[in-house]
Amino acid sequence: MVTAVAAVPSLIGLDWGSTSLRAWLVGPDGTVLEERKADKGASTLSGHAAFVEAFDDVSGGWRTAHPGLPVLACGMVGSAHGWLDVPYARCPAGAAVLAAGLRRPDGGPFIVPGVLFDDTSLPPDVMRGEETQVVGTLHLHDTLRASSCVVLPGTHSKWTQICAERIVRFATHMTGELYAVLRQHSVLGRLMPDDAPVDPDAFVQGVDAARDHGELGLAHQIFAVRSLGVTGRLPNDMLADYLSGLLIGHELRAGLQWRAMAGLGPQPLALVGAPNLCARYQVALHRFDRPADLVLDNTAPAGLLALARAAGLLPLAPLESQ
Amino acid sequence: MVTAVAAVPSLIGLDWGSTSLRAWLVGPDGTVLEERKADKGASTLSGHAAFVEAFDDVSGGWRTAHPGLPVLACGMVGSAHGWLDVPYARCPAGAAVLAAGLRRPDGGPFIVPGVLFDDTSLPPDVMRGEETQVVGTLHLHDTLRASSCVVLPGTHSKWTQICAERIVRFATHMTGELYAVLRQHSVLGRLMPDDAPVDPDAFVQGVDAARDHGELGLAHQIFAVRSLGVTGRLPNDMLADYLSGLLIGHELRAGLQWRAMAGLGPQPLALVGAPNLCARYQVALHRFDRPADLVLDNTAPAGLLALARAAGLLPLAPLESQ
DSSP states (O other): OOOOOOOOOOEEEEEEOSSOEEEEEEOTTSOEEEEEEESOOGGGOOSHHHHHHHHHHHHHHHHHHSTTOOEEEESGGGSTTSSSOOOOEESSBOHHHHHHTOBOOTTSOEEOOOEEEOOTTSOOEEESSHHHHHHHHHHHOGGGTSEEEEEEOSTTEEEEEEETTEEEEEEEEOHHHHHHHHHHHSGGGGGOOTTOOOOHHHHHHHHHHHHHHGGGOHHHHTTHHHHHHHTTSSOHHHHHHHHHHHHHHHHHHHHHHHHHHTTOOSOOEEEESOHHHHHHHHHHHHHTTOOOSEEESOOHHHHHHHHHHHTTSSOSOHHHHO | OOOOOOOOOOEEEEEEOSSOEEEEEEOTTSOEEEEEEESOOGGGOOSHHHHHHHHHHHHHHHHHHSTTOOEEEESGGGSTTSSSOOOOEESSBOHHHHHHTOBOOTTSOEEOOOEEEOOSSSOOEEESSHHHHHHHHHHHOGGGTSEEEEEEOSTTEEEEEEETTEEEEEEEEOHHHHHHHHHHHSGGGGGOOTTOOOOHHHHHHHHHHHHHHGGGOHHHHTHHHHHHHHTTSSOHHHHHHHHHHHHHHHHHHHHHHHHHHTTOOSOOEEEESOHHHHHHHHHHHHHTTOOOSEEESOOHHHHHHHHHHHTTSSOSOHHHHO
16 A cells, blocks of 8 residues: 655755756655656757756656755766766766766766777776666665676667676677667668567567677678568568667677676676566577566666765765665 | 770670669779769669660760670669569579670660579579679689689679689678668667767777677667667667677678688688778788788679670670780
């Protein structure tokens, strides 16, 4: 039974990405009490005034109704083309490091820094926004804190290695963006109808092809989307999900090997993100015989709350006392 | 010294692809006597009359001036969305098989069939146009006929295995199209200036990254184009060539392994295609310690001539008698 007592909010949180803005009124246990969305991604705005206006539109009412609440934002709003260029925190990065890196534009929210992974032997890697989801994930699930792999599927999927509650390294895979540009702008999309129903079999066929023959190369295997179509071997309705399976399969192939290379031994693997996308990754992980140990929806509100606490903007540790 | 005797043409040849149309008046030794180009790719035309008109525009004058010359075309003009859907020849496919598969629309040229590679354990692969370049390559260079690997870089690169003058198997890599869509439509292109000069060092860095760390995955490694840019590690002017190197490096990594898997032992490797693109592949092959044995420009005119002879449309073997 749901109790009728209205929770008192503890935080106003924003996930302010390149293309969208989501805002939450967050309760003391990380629960989302109210949600608002706006079509005001950081890449669509230019100049301080535009950010102030979008910020006021989405959260001004809450700030008036609940004066004094801390306001935290994560995502591309903190990039060079966002509201304020907040310097990256460096790996290993946990809640304390991220909280110490919070920066605030005039009249704006505290913005969480992104994270930079900088290995001497490899190109650097960067994230903005996902670090907050990782903090929320670790806050909500103590089994992941000591050692785990947290995978955040998306336009730019992130594979993060967690040790002692900190992101020690991570790798980005452009899986979602590759799917979108290949579907919309390449020869592969031409045979795909817009309204094809989801085809789980085609998806699994693509995953298995990547698993079994991925050494033939992604740029080769995706051409099969065309050759299977023009030869009539796969109905056009199945081609989009076959491509999705190939791309996610290649991500898992590389990601699981990357994870193994870390030599950290057995550790839980968690998927964090949109449920329909996580469901695809769950199926694909099964095909690789490495099912996910935990699947979580958006953990950014809990992450923003944990960071507000770590920064001393809220009383300490009420989450633990729930 | 060039002799002043005008050669008598033996053939009118067309390379009629999706986006462009090239026509040649070909001499008896395969030399191009005249060339014409038109912006009338097969994908831009619809219906028999449109193809007849484009065909007459580009070659009508030659056909009037040289009545009775055989006319052959290769490329996407023979696809389901071309002038006439010419059934694929199947591997193993050499000049005899391809000549037997020529088909002619009313009032049009003989069209060379594409080739289908159909393995039971893998998705099929298809080519249209490159088979003619392979025939021309083998015709011009007898060292490649018994056993070789002929690589045709391009929008859809083809790696072909040759045994006994026939294409026994091949693999397509969408390297050129991936570069184009990532540059034009993905986040990676945003940092790249349009007018950056070619940067050989950046290209080599990309090739080496694919060679040394390709197991991390193409979809991961290409994100470095962004992370190197936003962290200022690589000047924006260098990013396009770094991406080019990564993509070509991944193609070589997969292609050389695919070639090794065939277990055919030492055999020459030839590059056939546009000189500036072949030059990139030459550099990249050097980085993989497997330099090309032969680099050739367009061999389609010689291929069309060889196919016309194999089909009995011309006296036999004058090339050999030159």
